[in-house]
Amino acid sequence: MSNKISDETIEYVGILSKLELSGEEKEDAKADMEKMLDYIDILNELDTDGIEPMSHVFPVNNVFREDVVTNGDNREKILENAPLRKDDSFEVPKTIG
Amino acid sequence: MGILSLTALELAKKIQDREISAVEAAKAAIAQAKAVEPKIHSYVTLDEEGAVQRAEEIQKKIEDGVLTGPLAGVPAAVKDNLCIEGQLTTCSSRILSNFRPIFTAQAVVNIQKSGAVILGKTNMDEFAMGSTTETSYFGPTRNPHNPEHVPGGSSGGSCAAVAAQECWYALGSDTGGSIRQPSAFCGVVGLKPTYGTVSRYGLIAYGSSLDQVGPVAKDVADCAAILETLASHDVKDSTSVKREDIRFTDALKADVKGLRIGIPKDYIGEGLDQEVRQALLDVAKLLWKKGAVVEEFDLSLVKYAIPAYYVIASAEASSNLERFDGVKYGYRAGDYEGLHNMYKKTRSEGFGPEVKRRIMLGSYVLSSGYYDAYYLKALRTKALIKQAFDRAFEKYDVILGPAAPSTAPKLGESLKDPLKMYLGDIYTVAVNLAGLPAMSVPAGKDSRGLPIGMQLIGNSFQEKTLIRAAYTFECETEKQFVTPAAGKGRE
Numbered sequence: 395m396s397n398k399i400s401d402e403t404i405e406y407v408g409i410l411s412k413l414e415l416s417g418e419e420k421e422d423a424k425a426d427m428e429k430m431l432d433y434i435d436i437l438n439e440l441d442t443d444g445i446e447p448m449s450h451v452f453p454v455n456n457v458f459r460e461d462v463v464t465n466g467d468n469r470e471k472i473l474e475n476a477p478l479r480k481d482d483s484f485e486v487p488k489t490i491g
Numbered sequence: 492m493g494i495l496s497l498t499a500l501e502l503a504k505k506i507q508d509r510e511i512s513a514v515e516a517a518k519a520a521i522a523q524a525k526a527v528e529p530k531i532h533s534y535v536t537l538d539e540e541g542a543v544q545r546a547e548e549i550q551k552k553i554e555d556g557v558l559t560g561p562l563a564g565v566p567a568a569v570k571d572n573l574c575i576e577g578q579l580t581t582c583s584s585r586i587l588s589n590f591r592p593i594f595t596a597q598a599v600v601n602i603q604k605s606g607a608v609i610l611g612k613t614n615m616d617e618f619a620m621g622s623t624t625e626t627s628y629f630g631p632t633r634n635p636h637n638p639e640h641v642p643g644g645s646s647g648g649s650c651a652a653v654a655a656q657e658c659w660y661a662l663g664s665d666t667g668g669s670i671r672q673p674s675a676f677c678g679v680v681g682l683k684p685t686y687g688t689v690s691r692y693g694l695i696a697y698g699s700s701l702d703q704v705g706p707v708a709k710d711v712a713d714c715a716a717i718l719e720t721l722a723s724h725d726v727k728d729s730t731s732v733k734r735e736d737i738r739f740t741d742a743l744k745a746d747v748k749g750l751r752i753g754i755p756k757d758y759i760g761e762g763l764d765q766e767v768r769q770a771l772l773d774v775a776k777l778l779w780k781k782g783a784v785v786e787e788f789d790l791s792l793v794k795y796a797i798p799a800y801y802v803i804a805s806a807e808a809s810s811n812l813e814r815f816d817g818v819k820y821g822y823r824a825g826d827y828e829g830l831h832n833m834y835k836k837t838r839s840e841g842f843g844p845e846v847k848r849r850i851m852l853g854s855y856v857l858s859s860g861y862y863d864a865y866y867l868k869a870l871r872t873k874a875l876i877k878q879a880f881d882r883a884f885e886k887y888d889v890i891l892g893p894a895a896p897s898t899a900p901k902l903g904e905s906l907k908d909p910l911k912m913y914l915g916d917i918y919t920v921a922v923n924l925a926g927l928p929a930m931s932v933p934a935g936k937d938s939r940g941l942p943i944g945m946q947l948i949g950n951s952f953q954e955k956t957l958i959r960a961a962y963t964f965e966c967e968t969e970k971q972f973v974t975p976a977a978g979k980g981r982e
Contacts, residue, residue, distance in 0.1 A: 403855075410854035411809065412816070413847055414835040426848055427855065429910055434798040437868050440875065447870030450700055450730070451686060451877060451926035451951075457729040471593040477823035484818050487830045 397431040399424040494519050499565045499659040499713040503606075506553060506564035513553065513564030516659075517546035517608050520566045524610070524657040532632045533642075533652035535571045536579050537611040542566065546608045553606070561716050561740075563606030568658040570649050571612040572619055573599050573704065574693040582695050583627035584617045586815045586822045586841030596693025597725050598662060598704040605720040610658050613648030617843045618812065619669055619697045621645050622912050623905045626845045631902060634676060636941055640899040643673030649707045650677035660717055661707040666698045667800055668894070668919025670705045671931035675894035675944020678933045680714045680961070681707045685951050686926035687732030688718075690725035696811040698804035699730075701923040711932065711961045715739040718954065734952065742955035745966040748782035752960070753887035755790035758918055764897040766937040771893055774934050774945050777967055778891075778960065788886065792879050795872050796921035797913055801849075802856050802869035803924070808846075809853025815841065848909065877925045880950075889960050890948040892918050894931040898941035918946060928954045932961045 404420050404427075415423060469482060478485040494502065494511060505511045521539050528534060546566070552558040569575065572582045574592035581587045595603070603609070616626040624632040624647025632647045634640040635655040642651040646663030650673035653661050663670040665683035674681025682705045689704040696702060706717035719740055724733040754775060759768055779785045817823035817837030824836035842850070856865035883890060896915055905912040922929045927948055934945040945964075949957045 406858070407851050407855050410858060411847070411850045412813070412831075412834045412838050413842075413850065414832075414839040419847075423848070423851055426909060427852060430801065430852055431865075433910060434802055434865065434869075437795060437798050437802075437872055440792075440795060440872060442868060442871035442875065445871040445874050447867045448874035448877060449870060452730075452732065454730055457726065459726065468593050472819070475590060475593075475820035477817055477821070486818055487827065487833050489830050 396435065397428045399427050495523055495656040498709045500561055500716055502659055503562050503565050507559070513546040513550040513608055514543060516564060517542050517566045517610065520610055520658055527655050527657060530633065530638055531635055531651050531655050532630060533613055533648045533655060533657055534568070534611045535581055535583060535614050535629050535648070538578065542608055542610045549606050549608055558606040560605045562720060564608065565606070565659045566608040566610050567602060568610050568613045568649060568652045568661040569599055570615055570646050570661070570663050572615060572664055572695040573662060574695065575599055575609065578612065580612065582618050583615045583629055584842065584846070585628045586838070588628065588822060590821050594693060597690035597723065597727065598721050599693065601720050601723055602662070613652050613661060615648055616645035617846050619645040619664060619666055620808070620845050620849055622672060622915055624648060625902065625906055626843055628843060633902070634899050636678060640901050640941060641676065641905065643676035643899060645669040646707065647673045650674050650679050650681065653677070653679045653707050653709060659709070660713055662704060663707045664694055664702055664704050665923065666701045666804060667923050668916050670707060671894045671919050671929060671946055674707055674931040676899035676942065678942030679707055679709060680711055680930065680932050681705065682714050682718060682930040682954070683922065683928060684718060684722065684954060685928045687730050688734060689721045690723060690728040690731050692725055692727040698807040699811060700807060701804060711958060711965050712743050714930070715743055715958045739954055739958055742958040743962050744959055745963045747778050747960055747963045750783040750889060750960060751887045752778060752783050752785045752889050752891050753788045753883055754785065754891050755793065756787050757790060757793040758892035762896055762917070763893060767893050767897060767943050770935045770943045771891065771945055774964060775891060778964060781963055781967065788883065790879055790883055792876050793917070793921070796876060796924060797917060799869040799872040799876065800916070800920035800924060801852070801913060802865050803873065805849040805853035806857050806866050807853070809850045809857065812846070812850055845909070873924045876921055880925045880927060884950040888956050892946050892948065894918060894944040894946040898937045898939070898943055922948055927951060928957060930957050930961055932964065
């Protein structure tokens with residue numbers, strides 16, 4: 395094992411991922427990630443100097459259109475999916491103290 | 492011969508000729524589904540009432556001469572990561588277990604326009620992350636050829652539903668092999684189109700730069716006809732490509748004279764099951780006899796595809812799945828203190844282990860300090876892999892290989908070791924990185940009676956070449972689609 399994931403790192407990854415992990419889940423996640431990163435490290439065998447990172451295989455350009463509304467008012471349908479609603483809004487826990 | 496064993500095109504013809512009605516077809520498929528579902532579990536949602544109602548509407552349009560296309564009236568199933576307005580669309584995840592979209596995916600709209608009667612939504616690995624359909628929140632799907640084995644994944648429900656004759660065709664999605672590998676395991680034909688061919692609008696994203704929607708069918712002709720209805724330029728998907736020629740059924744010609752076929756040495760070497768290898772060599776021999784030029788070559792970089800794929804796919808997944816936070820739709824944890832705790836609890840309870848694993852890996856490789864070392868390194872590797880394919884397609888029209896290293900494993904074998912499961916994607920993921928079209932076609936069975944799938948890979952926009960090669964093979968062999976024993980219900 396060359397990669398070592400510390401307790402601090404897994405804590406940080408949990409924050410980035412917005413996941414709450416139990417003690418056991420943290421240990422499993424550390425082991426899984428170490429194993430995966432060791433495997434991913436074989437990419438270091440490749441000389442990629444001077445190679446441009448390729449995000450898309452075809453040239454992707456911004457697609458512009460006139461700013462015209464084409465969809466109707468879906469407010470009620472959208473709110474039907476809300477886990478919790480208050481009148482015409484999504485209800486969330488208090489965010490400002 | 493019963494109605495269930497017809498192909499989609501054969502059924503549609505009988506519907507046009509008024510020998511069978513779309514309603515009878517829908518009812519037959521529903522009856523079959525009810526008979527086999529306890530054993531196979533292809534569907535997350537089977538919309539019995541809605542399907543019959545839609546079949547009646549479509550039958551009327553056929554009788555009025557409004558719907559005359561080659562697939563009008565044919566019952567189909569849709570993978571549960573494609574949105575259908577008002578219908579449960581769960582991605583086989585708890586976090587979307589109650590989600591009803593307010594719009595329909597463009598790919599689904601396209602088949603609806605062609606007269607598809609949608610029967611329901613098929614099971615999948617949660618958020619399409621997995622190779623066995625065992626990570627579904629709703630429990631696994633089983634392989635119709637042997638229920639002790641997995642159907643493959645992530646489009647396992649779609650492929651099992653076609654194999655078990657619970658529909659005449661299905662839509663799947665393919666991010667790293669998710670149409671081709673389960674098609675191979677279930678003995679059906681599956682095609683992953685060139686990136687940009689089918690709109691991703693309404694496909695719940697996993698790895699946006701890799702995801703493509705495609706058909707799962709009983710034979711090559713059906714597959715070509717479905718692809719023809721699926722392909723369209725869509726302004727709602729900025730990666731959608733405007734293609735000139737999408738008449739894929741024109742390529743249904745049994746002729747491979749002079750076709751140059753390359754077999755990557757690394758695709759038939761170490762790690763490949765001997766029976767799968769032999770089946771592939773038999774395919775090569777047959778195509779050679781029909782006039783194709785077949786040779787082995789060195790594709791290079793094969794072993795780097797999986798690590799590059801898992802970095803890129805996980806990175807995109809971690810970003811794409813940020814939207815599931817319990818605010819606007821889907822599951823919300825019952826008990827929480829404050830907003831951030833609500834997010835965390837909702838996501839921790841809503842996602843399964845494999846999804847969490849990939850979100851965490853993705854967050855890590857994108858985080859400050861690791862972005863260059865992992866994410867950009869993977870994107871550079873992707874560029875090199877694309878170049879390797881470009882070189883190969885200077886010499887060959889088609890690349891022939893397996894769809895998976897073995898036939899379908901038993902349930903429970905794959906989840907014990909995630910890395911081992913990832914390695915099973917060795918022959919499929921490079922295609923997604925390079926954006927290429929590829930299809931999986933049944934090529935016999937192993938000694939245990941499990942289907943073997945071959946994979947044909949083409950250069951960008953060359954689906955027709957794949958279809959022609961696959962069709963030639965199919966015409967020369969006994970058609971591979973046979974009702975699997977376990978899939979037999981009533982007929």
